[in-house]
Amino acid sequence: MKRRAEHLVEKRDGRTEFVRATKLARSIHLALTSVGVDEDWRAIEVATAVLAGLRHRHGTVQATRTMLTTTEIADAVQQVLVATGHPAAAAAYGAESVERGRRRGALTTLGRAMAPTDVLPGTGIPWSPTRRLAAE
Numbered sequence: 001m002k003r004r005a006e007h008l009v010e011k012r013d014g015r016t017e018f019v020r021a022t023k024l025a026r027s028i029h030l031a032l033t034s035v036g037v038d039e040d041w042r043a044i045e046v047a048t049a050v051l052a053g054l055r056h057r058h059g060t061v062q063a064t065r066t067m068l069t070t071t072e073i074a075d076a077v078q079q080v081l082v083a084t085g086h087p088a089a090a091a092a093y094g095a096e097s098v099e100r101g102r103r104r105g106a107l108t109t110l111g112r113a114m115a116p117t118d119v120l121p122g123t124g125i126p127w128s129p130t131r132r133l134a135a136e
Contacts, residue, residue, distance in 0.1 A: 009068045012104070019068065021047050028077060031093035032086065046084065050076045 007019045029043035054068060054076055074097050081090035 009070060009073065012070055012101075016067070019051065019073075021051060024050065024073065024077070027096070028081070028089075028093065031081070031089045031096065034092045035086070035088040037086065037089065046077065046080050050080050053080070 008016050009019050010016055025043045025047035028046050029040060032039065032043055050073065054072065058068065074093070078090040078094055081087070081093060
């Protein structure tokens with residue numbers, strides 16, 4: 001996937017990243033695996049359908065706004081999972097999203113949330129204090 005403005009996604013904390021289809025497919029695969037469907041190709045197929053649908057919707061309906069949000073992507077994944085006959089996987093995907101939000105809120109409360117400007121000294125690479133703590 002080429003890196004263009006239409007492939008940008010706005011994260012919940014305000015950061016902007018390029019959409020990564022492999023990251024989306026991995027999270028879909030985890031949701032499918034949690035309900036007993038262990039098929040890699042199905043996760044890739046769902047991720048491709050989600051991204052194609054979002055690209056089409058943003059290209060026709062919302063021509064003024066080019067950036068996706070993580071919430072839009074999550075809603076689209078759940079809709080496609082239900083439409084393809086995996087409502088339990090859609091519920092698992094939504095439950096994991098809620099759990100990540102809960103953990104993110106807990107880290108913010110503890111003052112360990114990643115600020116958009118946190119970078120490794122001298123490299124410019126974004127880093128997370130929680131990853132650093134986990135590595136120690």
